[in-house]
Structures are given as structure tokens and as C-alpha cells.
Amino acid sequence: MSVAWDDIGGLVDAHERFLAGARVDSDVRDPVLASWKRCRSAGLDPDRLYIPYEPDVALDERFTLAAGPVLDKLADSLADLGTAIALCDGQGWMVQRLGGGRNLLERLDAVSFAPGFDVSEEAAGTNGIGTALIERGLVQVVGREHFADCLQPFACVGAPVRDPFSGRIEAVLDLTCLRDQSDPVMIRLVREAARAIEARLRDQATERERALLAAYRGAGREPGPDQDGSAGLGRIDLAVLRERAEALLASPDRTLDEVTLAGGRIATLLRRTVVGATGESGAVVEARVLGGPRTVALTRPAPPPTLLAPHAVTAPAADGPGGRVVLVGEPGVGRLAVLARRRLELLHEAGVRIGATLDVTRTAEELAEVVVPRFADFAAVDLPDAVLNGEEPEPFGPDAPLRRVALRSRNDEPRLYHVGDGVSYVATTPQARSLESGRAVLEPVLSEAGGWFAQDPVRLERVLAAGTHSLITVPLRARGATLGVVSFYRCANPEPFEGDDLSLAQELGGRAAMCVDNARRFTREHNTALALQRSLLPRGRSEQRAVEVAYRYLPAQAAVGGDWFDVIPLSGARVALVVGDVVGHGLHAAATMGRLRTAVHNFCALDLPPDDVLTHLDDLVGRLDRGEGWAVENAPSESWSIGATCLFAVYDPVSRRCTLTRAGHPLPAVVAPDGSVDFVDLPSGPPLGLGGMPFETAELELAEGSQLVLYTDGLVEDRHRDIDTGLERLRAVLAHPGRAPEDTCEAVLDALLPARPGDDVALLVARTHVLGPDRVAQWDLPSDPSVVSRARAAVTGQLAAWGLDELAFTTELVASELFTNAIRYATGPVQLRLLRDRALICEVSDGSGTSPRLRRARSEDEGGRGLFLVAQLTERWGTRYTPQGKVIWTEQPLP
Structure with missing residues (x-):
């Protein structure tokens, strides 16, 4: 090669920048960068290496016989290329070195790259032999990719050689030359030579089997x-x-x-x-x-x-x-x-059991349950809080905070952390190294793993004394992100973890990581939808005295739905009770629920009757279902398909009458003061959005202290229970007189809901109050201007009896103006009514269906100022229509 490839681009100073703590991810190949991180964690000094030496390093005779002819042939093919061949054992000790020119061999001797020396990554840093052992595959390291400065003049390619029957790495074969003499053909040569040695080992086993069969016959x-x-x-x-x-x-x-x-x-x-x-x-x-x-x-x-x-x-x-x-x-x-069969069975079971739920914690627990005791005696899963909350995980750095999420053990051996404890691993531990490098770490003999002891030497000494002897840590990585780490320990099983166990642990970790990430993403969407829905549901208690209210909303474990409820104060001391259910789950259902709830508030502000409210809601859902009003372009119409049910009730504490109507919703229950329970025989209208059918109402009179119970179908129906069974159970739970609404909610949920409900549940319990005669004053007056003074006197006298003299002037003026307008513009008798509730309510009703309109009178106009004056003197005013005409009402705050 005319130009060494490691001289190109940012590789020239990547090593120095790495040692200085700078990020070099884009400048260094992933296997090399991972090796550099391991070397730094092991405390290696790139300027000075201490290489151990053992004079009597040897390979098994069977392995030597298999490798000899292959190495001789390889040496002959490289005789003129100035490349040295090195054969090392499975721990990285060099056993044999062949070929290479005099200059190359002298330079290799100078850096202790010779038989008898330890060239593992822990001793010599990044190199073809030591790094191939850890990576468990073919590795090429050229020039500045070496961690140690003294090895940067060389280029090397190493490949592990496995025993084909045990699967263990028994040796490493390496080709090394000077950096400027590196040739890509070295990769092919070392790979073919390693395979040839493995093939000869298989042939030897066949000969042995034939000899054993002959011995058995003999x-x-x-x-x-x-x-x-x-x-x-x-x-x-x-x-x-x-x-x-x-x-x-x-x-x-x-x-x-x-x-x-x-x-x-x-x-x-x-x-x-x-x-x-x-x-x-x-x-x-x-x-x-x-x-x-x-x-x-x-x-x-x-x-x-x-x-x-x-x-x-x-x-x-x-x-x-x-x-x-x-x-x-x-x-x-x-x-x-x-072991291969058992591992396949374990992987199959892991695929079936891990990820059975979209819950992060439960997924981690399933991983621990699968591997103990079949693979490990002790397993622990540590995740950051961000993953548990469904958030995107932050990049892991030194001492990154984690939390022990799952723990499983076949014995009660000592352990450092328990479920729920905060975990922060020091940089030298296998867990920290695997999190930083993104690769699994094997510590077959924990008593020799100094980095593991650094976490807590005193406590971990006790763990070691209890029999814990081998460890594999696997980072949980999915879609390019690290989500946490799982640790597998062996205690009761005397066999240490080995290379094949590492591969199995990585496969298990990879599968579990995908399930954890799926659960994390679901948790994020679930939390988002839940936050949206909770923000759209009522907050606190509405200001009304007609009913005493208690409510519960429980989202489904699987996904947030569109269940909702509302308590809306109306004019005349009345109150509207609403429960609805949008079909489907997720953000779409929650957003639709918010739209419907807002629409109900607007319709209630117009004082529309219950059946008219559902008619307008039905029209709104139909338009939404057709895509009208959605801020999404080019979206298929079926993606916005909407279905919803609703139950709407209006209770009047003066008359004790309750008017109800429903659109495909379950029947409400009424609990009488004596504890008897009835489901209201309410005509069933079609679900919202179908259109074409009118909604019918039912009216009933409720005794004071009755409880009106409204709910969604998730309370009484699921895949294991039909609705009739659920209604009977609900009836039995409600049949208790004198219970407060809060107690009723608790009793109903405890009796009817499983621990993990499959559907959203909204429950609304309202106990009725009555606005008695001492708080109501009513006068039926003829439509005659001469009685206006009589009406003013009646109002003044009633306010004096109630102790509200300071409101007398304003109320007299308001009543006079409204009564005068009714005489002038309406027909039939006029009724004047005062209600002392949370506010002073003044109502004037007549037989006309025409509503007055507020306007600003011009200076030359002779009229038009009365209603404007009423609006200025009162807190609220409005019009509601009745079958007989209309009611003009005003509200003034009490002193």
C-alpha cells in the first residue's frame, strides 16, 4: 500500500484526542474504539507497557498436531512478504512464531511480541491477538489503531480458532507486518488458515470415534x-x-x-x-x-x-x-x-415470555425469570429512571444513575443492591464498561476481576465468599440507544461462564432490549395520552349546590381511551351531569374526547334542552367522522373514524325533577334513600355520529338524598363478563342506604374492577339536594303595567326576609326592567321568581319564544338601555327556552 489508510482523515490525532477525553466516534472504527475504552478502563498506559512472561506456555498436543501442517503451509506462502505468523493460546499467551524477516523479528522482540509473552488486550492493549479474543472474531488493527504507542509501527490481523466440538476458543492465529507493508490479503489468509485448523480437528475426532468403536467391539x-x-x-x-x-x-x-x-x-x-x-x-x-x-x-x-x-x-x-x-x-x-439444545429451548422460551406485556418493569422481571436458574443463578436488571418513565435515554457516562428494576435469585446469597435501589457503577466495573462500550463483558473468574471489586470491596468480598464466581454483563441496546444493563451471575452452578454463554447472554439481552424499548415507547405514548386526557377532564369541584358529587377516572393499563365525565352548573340552580365514551384508544381518542367535552360546555351555555344537546353532539361527531375540521391533509378518511356514546342528565333542585337522554350509553342507576336500586328505563338513542334519529328524554322525580350513578361500559362489561352480569353486580354493590358518594365510588371500583382493567372507566355519583321553600320565592303576575310596583315591593320584602337588604336596590331595578320587557314584548302571564342559592337568582318567565338582544343604544335612541343596564349590574344573565316560552335570568353574588 502506497499510503497507510490510518494516515487518512481524522485518524492522525484521534488517539491523542481520545486520551484527552474528546469524542472520536466518527474517526475510529467501532471495534477499535471499544478496545480503546476497555484499555483505558483497565488503566493501561499507552507510553509504557508491562508484558508478563511465562517460559512454559504450550498448547494441547491434539491442537498442535492439527495446527502444524497448516502453519507450515502458511509460512511457505508468506516467505517473501516479510510477515510473521503468531500462534497463541486461548488466554493470549504466545506459543509459537514463524516467518518474518530479520528486521521485523527484531522489532517485534523489542516490544515483547514473542513466544512466552502475554499479548492479551489487558496486557498489551489493542492488537490483533488480544482484541480478537475479546471480540470473538476476526480483527484487523493497523498503525495508530493500536492503543500502545510502541505497537503503532505494525499492522496485524488476528482470528480465533475454536474447538469444533466444545465451541471454546482454543487459540488465536495472527499475521503481523510493518504498517506500510500491510496488505488486505492478510485478512483472507488468516481466516482460511483458522478454518483449516478447525477442519483438521474435526477429522481427528472422526478417527478417534472409529478407534473407540473398535475398542468397544474388542x-x-x-x-x-x-x-x-x-x-x-x-x-x-x-x-x-x-x-x-x-x-x-x-x-x-x-x-x-x-x-x-x-x-x-x-x-x-x-x-x-x-x-x-x-x-x-x-x-x-x-x-x-x-x-x-x-x-x-x-x-x-x-x-x-x-x-x-x-x-x-x-x-x-x-x-x-x-x-x-x-x-x-x-x-x-x-x-x-x-448445551446447544438447551440454549435453543431457552431462547424460544425467552421469545415467548419476555415482552408479554407493554410494561417496562414487568419486561425486566420476565427477563430475570427466564434466565434463573436455567442460565444464571442470579440476575439483576438496572435501568435509568428516564426509561421507566418512557423518556428517551440519555447517553451513559461515568457513574450514570440507574435503578435496580428486577432481581431474581435461586438462593438468598448476599447482594449489593435490592429492587428499587439507586445504582451507580464505578468506571472499572464490568457493568460500566459494557455500558460505555455497548458490548457484553465476560468475567469468568470474579475473584480475579479487580474492577468488579472496586464498586464496594467489603460488601463484594462477602458476595464472593458466598459462592458467586462468574459474571456476564450485557448492555440492553435497541435502535442505537442503550437502555440499561443486565447482570448474570453464577453461584450454585460450579461451571464458570464461557464464550458460548456470552453469545447466549447477548442474544437474550438483545431480545429483551427490544421488548424494553417497545414498552418504553408505549409508556411514553400512554403517559402523553393520559396527561392530555387528564388535562381535559374536570379539575376540582364545580360551583353548584344541587348535588354532592364524587367521581373516578381510571385509564386502562393497555392504552388510554376516550372516557370522560362532567358536572356543569346551569341557570336556575340546576346542574348537568354528563358521561361519555369515545371508541378507541390513544391520543386520537383523548383529543376527540376533549372536543366533545368543550362542545357540551358550549351547548350548556346556550341552555339547550338535553335532547337538543345530543342532537348537536351527533351532528358534530358526524362532521368529525367525515374529516371536517381535522388539521390533517391527505389522510385517509377511515383513519379518523369516530364512534362515541353519551348520557346527559339535568337535575333541578327546586322541582326535584331530573331529565335524562342517552346516545347508545349504558343505563344510569338511581339509588333511593332507602337503598333500593333501579336502572332508569331510558329510551336508547343511536351512538353519536350515526345521525337521522331523534333523541328521546325521560323525566323522573328524585327524593332528596337519592344517588344518581352514571358510568361507562368499562365498569360493567369486559371480555370475561357480559353486561347483564356486570349490571347485577353493580346493583348489589349500590344497595346500601346512607352511603356517601365517595364511599360509593370506592365500593363500586373495589367490587367490579380487576387489578389491571382492560378498558377505561369513568364513574360519576351524584347525591341530590333540594332547594326548599325557604330559599324560593315565586309570584304569578298578570301582564299589566300596573302590577310592576307590586312586583318591586314583593322583591324588596323577600330580600329583607332573607337578610339581603343590600341587594334590594339592584334586584328591584333588575326585576322591574325584566318584568316591564315581558309585559311590553311578550304574551300571556308573567312569573317572577327569586332563588337564594350560591348566588341570588332572579328569573322572569313569559309565553314568548323571542329572546331580548343586548345592544348599545345611541345617544338619540329613546330605548335599548334597560338590558344593557341589567348586564352591568349583574354577574351573569341569559335566556333559556321552555315548552311554554322562555325564562330571562340573572345572577348576583351574595354578600
């Missing part, structure tokens, strides 16, 4: 004829025996097992050792079946089916006629097949 167990090769066992029984025999062969210390077969037969499995003629050692598992006609011997090879198929023959039993299936292998090598 022990007096000559193969013989067998009719079906299954020793009289059924297909399922034979599969069970083979699986248990495989597990027994894979076990490091067990030699005996017992299996219950179909028909109550018992099979005893016994592992025997066999030695071939040239010293090959292996094992055979024999099955003695009690209660059956034959004895079966099962032996199982080590490798997974994708690497080496079992060698199967049939042979007679050692102690009698019959046949057995023989699968030969060596102890322990079947371990990978067993």
Missing part, C-alpha cells in the same frame, strides 16, 4: 443382527433414552442415571470408559431396561449434529440376546450438543 461386545435396532423400545422412549444418555456423556462427573419409560419400565443408564488400541480414550453409555425384553446400550458422540453426525451401529447385549444402538464418543464432548 471388549466382547461384537455387533450382531437386530431386527429393528431399537431393542423393542418405542420411538419416544428411544428418543428420551438418547437425550438422557447424551446428557450423561456430557456430564463431567456423573456416571449413572435412571429414566422412566412408557408402561412403567425403568431404564438405568451407566457410562463406561473405553480405551482404543493406540490409547484413544472415550465413553459408552449402556441402558439396562427393567420390565422389558432387552437391554440397550447407548453411546453418544460429542459434536453437534452440524459438525459431526453420530456413528451408529447395532450390537447385542453383553449378557444375553437382543440388540442395542451404539453411538461412540469421548467424555465431555457431547456437552456442546446438550
Whole structure:
């Protein structure tokens, strides 16, 4: 290469900027940057390295025999290229070095890149061997990508070499040259050489199996004829025996097992050792079946089916006629097949169980439940509060605050944090390193992990003494963001975590992270919709005395809906009670609910009758359903489909009459003072938005102290209960006399709602009051100007009786003006009424349907000032229509 690629762009000073604490993400490849971070966390000094030395480093003879011919061939192909070949063991100690010119070898010796030296990443920093071990894959490091300054003159490519049967990384193969002599062909050469060594290891195992089979035959167990090769066992029984025999062969210390077969037969499995003629050692598992006609011997090879198929023959039993299936292998090598199957089962279960709910905390708990005890003895999930609240997670830095969200353990061993505790990991811990690098970290031997102890040496010493010995930490990453970290510990299981466990942990963490992120996003949308809906629902108590009100709104666990309620004071001391339900969930339903509630307030301000209010609402929903008024262009009309139900009631505390109408909504309940419960026989109108049908009303008289109960269908109906059952349960709960509305709400929710309701619920309970004769004064007067003075005198006298003399002048003037207008412009008798409620209400009713209009009179006009004067002297005024005419009303605040 004419120009070293690491001289291009920002790589020239990226290393210095990284050491100075600057961000270099865009200038350095991800594997190299992750390695730099690990080196910094380990406390390596790029200016000075201390490389340990061991004189007697060696590889297993079997591995040496497999690698020798491959390395010789590779050295011949690189003889003229000035490239050195290095072979290291699975811990990073260099065992052998081949090839390379004199100049290259002298420079490698000077930096301790030679046999016997430790070139792992923890000792030598970023390099082809040590980094390939941690990355568990092929790695290229060129020039300034090395963390240590002394290694920057070199370019190297390293690849791990795995035992094809155990899956462990047994060695690392590396090609190293001077940086300016680097060639991309080195990547292909080292990859092909590593694969060739692994292939030779597989061939050796095949030869060994043949020798073991011969040794088994030589022990007096000559193969013989067998009719079906299954020793009289059924297909399922034979599969069970083979699986248990495989597990027994894979076990490091067990030699005996017992299996219950179909028909109550018992099979005893016994592992025997066999030695071939040239010293090959292996094992055979024999099955003695009690209660059956034959004895079966099962032996199982080590490798997974994708690497080496079992060698199967049939042979007679050692102690009698019959046949057995023989699968030969060596102890322990079947371990990978067993673990592979168990890992696939675990991944399948994780896919089914993790993410079953869209709840962040529950998803973390499901991850811990899946892995303990099948994968780890102890699991902990730590997430930042932002993720729990549905917010976007912030980038993780040193000592980032987390919270212990889930914890599961098979024992009560000591632990540093409990669920709900705040967690902040120091920079050297595996958790902090995995959060910073975004990669899983394996600590197979915790007693040697100094960075882990730094979190709390005294407490963690006790954790170690309790048997905790191995750890894997996995960052929970989804869609490019880090959401937290999960830690897997082993305590009771004596086997340390290893490379394949790391891959499994990463897969589990990746699946869980996607589920956590889905739950986080749902939580954000849910909270947003809930905040919107709560902002649109009533706040505090409305100013009215007609009813004593209690209400509850409970959003669904899955999604916020469009349930709503309202208590709206009306003129004449009346009150409107409204409950509605918008079909659907989410922001769209909440926004629609807000529109409908606002519209109801506007219609109530016009003092429209209940059936007219629903008629106008029906028209509004129809227009919204057609897309009119939505600020969304080019959106399909079906995306805005709206459905809604509503129940509207108006209660008058003077007459004790309640007028109700409904649009597709459940029937309201009335609880009499004696505790009897009736569901109002109210005509059912169509849901809002369908149009074309009038809404009918029903009117009933309520005794003082009655309770009117309005609710949405989520209270009485769900997928496990029909509405009739729900109504009967509601009736039973309400049948208690003398209970306050607040107590009624609590009792109803406790009796009818599950812990996690599937639909929104709105509940409104109103206990009626009566505005008695001592607070009402009413006069029926003829339409004659001569009685105006009589009306003024009646008003003055009544206010004096009520102790409201200071309002007498204003009220007399208002009543006189309204009464005079009724005589002049209306027909029929006139009624004057005073109500002493939370305000002083003055009403004048007549038989005309024409409403007066407020206007500003010009200087030359002779009339038009009376109503303007009334509006100035009172707090509120308005007109409401009745079947007989209209009522003009005013309100004045009481002193």
C-alpha cells in the first residue's frame, strides 16, 4: 500500500484526542474504539507497557498436531512478504512464531511480541491477538489503531480458532507486518488458515470415534443382527433414552442415571470408559431396561449434529440376546450438543415470555425469570429512571444513575443492591464498561476481576465468599440507544461462564432490549395520552349546590381511551351531569374526547334542552367522522373514524325533577334513600355520529338524598363478563342506604374492577339536594303595567326576609326592567321568581319564544338601555327556552 489508510482523515490525532477525553466516534472504527475504552478502563498506559512472561506456555498436543501442517503451509506462502505468523493460546499467551524477516523479528522482540509473552488486550492493549479474543472474531488493527504507542509501527490481523466440538476458543492465529507493508490479503489468509485448523480437528475426532468403536467391539461386545435396532423400545422412549444418555456423556462427573419409560419400565443408564488400541480414550453409555425384553446400550458422540453426525451401529447385549444402538464418543464432548439444545429451548422460551406485556418493569422481571436458574443463578436488571418513565435515554457516562428494576435469585446469597435501589457503577466495573462500550463483558473468574471489586470491596468480598464466581454483563441496546444493563451471575452452578454463554447472554439481552424499548415507547405514548386526557377532564369541584358529587377516572393499563365525565352548573340552580365514551384508544381518542367535552360546555351555555344537546353532539361527531375540521391533509378518511356514546342528565333542585337522554350509553342507576336500586328505563338513542334519529328524554322525580350513578361500559362489561352480569353486580354493590358518594365510588371500583382493567372507566355519583321553600320565592303576575310596583315591593320584602337588604336596590331595578320587557314584548302571564342559592337568582318567565338582544343604544335612541343596564349590574344573565316560552335570568353574588 502506497499510503497507510490510518494516515487518512481524522485518524492522525484521534488517539491523542481520545486520551484527552474528546469524542472520536466518527474517526475510529467501532471495534477499535471499544478496545480503546476497555484499555483505558483497565488503566493501561499507552507510553509504557508491562508484558508478563511465562517460559512454559504450550498448547494441547491434539491442537498442535492439527495446527502444524497448516502453519507450515502458511509460512511457505508468506516467505517473501516479510510477515510473521503468531500462534497463541486461548488466554493470549504466545506459543509459537514463524516467518518474518530479520528486521521485523527484531522489532517485534523489542516490544515483547514473542513466544512466552502475554499479548492479551489487558496486557498489551489493542492488537490483533488480544482484541480478537475479546471480540470473538476476526480483527484487523493497523498503525495508530493500536492503543500502545510502541505497537503503532505494525499492522496485524488476528482470528480465533475454536474447538469444533466444545465451541471454546482454543487459540488465536495472527499475521503481523510493518504498517506500510500491510496488505488486505492478510485478512483472507488468516481466516482460511483458522478454518483449516478447525477442519483438521474435526477429522481427528472422526478417527478417534472409529478407534473407540473398535475398542468397544474388542471388549466382547461384537455387533450382531437386530431386527429393528431399537431393542423393542418405542420411538419416544428411544428418543428420551438418547437425550438422557447424551446428557450423561456430557456430564463431567456423573456416571449413572435412571429414566422412566412408557408402561412403567425403568431404564438405568451407566457410562463406561473405553480405551482404543493406540490409547484413544472415550465413553459408552449402556441402558439396562427393567420390565422389558432387552437391554440397550447407548453411546453418544460429542459434536453437534452440524459438525459431526453420530456413528451408529447395532450390537447385542453383553449378557444375553437382543440388540442395542451404539453411538461412540469421548467424555465431555457431547456437552456442546446438550448445551446447544438447551440454549435453543431457552431462547424460544425467552421469545415467548419476555415482552408479554407493554410494561417496562414487568419486561425486566420476565427477563430475570427466564434466565434463573436455567442460565444464571442470579440476575439483576438496572435501568435509568428516564426509561421507566418512557423518556428517551440519555447517553451513559461515568457513574450514570440507574435503578435496580428486577432481581431474581435461586438462593438468598448476599447482594449489593435490592429492587428499587439507586445504582451507580464505578468506571472499572464490568457493568460500566459494557455500558460505555455497548458490548457484553465476560468475567469468568470474579475473584480475579479487580474492577468488579472496586464498586464496594467489603460488601463484594462477602458476595464472593458466598459462592458467586462468574459474571456476564450485557448492555440492553435497541435502535442505537442503550437502555440499561443486565447482570448474570453464577453461584450454585460450579461451571464458570464461557464464550458460548456470552453469545447466549447477548442474544437474550438483545431480545429483551427490544421488548424494553417497545414498552418504553408505549409508556411514553400512554403517559402523553393520559396527561392530555387528564388535562381535559374536570379539575376540582364545580360551583353548584344541587348535588354532592364524587367521581373516578381510571385509564386502562393497555392504552388510554376516550372516557370522560362532567358536572356543569346551569341557570336556575340546576346542574348537568354528563358521561361519555369515545371508541378507541390513544391520543386520537383523548383529543376527540376533549372536543366533545368543550362542545357540551358550549351547548350548556346556550341552555339547550338535553335532547337538543345530543342532537348537536351527533351532528358534530358526524362532521368529525367525515374529516371536517381535522388539521390533517391527505389522510385517509377511515383513519379518523369516530364512534362515541353519551348520557346527559339535568337535575333541578327546586322541582326535584331530573331529565335524562342517552346516545347508545349504558343505563344510569338511581339509588333511593332507602337503598333500593333501579336502572332508569331510558329510551336508547343511536351512538353519536350515526345521525337521522331523534333523541328521546325521560323525566323522573328524585327524593332528596337519592344517588344518581352514571358510568361507562368499562365498569360493567369486559371480555370475561357480559353486561347483564356486570349490571347485577353493580346493583348489589349500590344497595346500601346512607352511603356517601365517595364511599360509593370506592365500593363500586373495589367490587367490579380487576387489578389491571382492560378498558377505561369513568364513574360519576351524584347525591341530590333540594332547594326548599325557604330559599324560593315565586309570584304569578298578570301582564299589566300596573302590577310592576307590586312586583318591586314583593322583591324588596323577600330580600329583607332573607337578610339581603343590600341587594334590594339592584334586584328591584333588575326585576322591574325584566318584568316591564315581558309585559311590553311578550304574551300571556308573567312569573317572577327569586332563588337564594350560591348566588341570588332572579328569573322572569313569559309565553314568548323571542329572546331580548343586548345592544348599545345611541345617544338619540329613546330605548335599548334597560338590558344593557341589567348586564352591568349583574354577574351573569341569559335566556333559556321552555315548552311554554322562555325564562330571562340573572345572577348576583351574595354578600
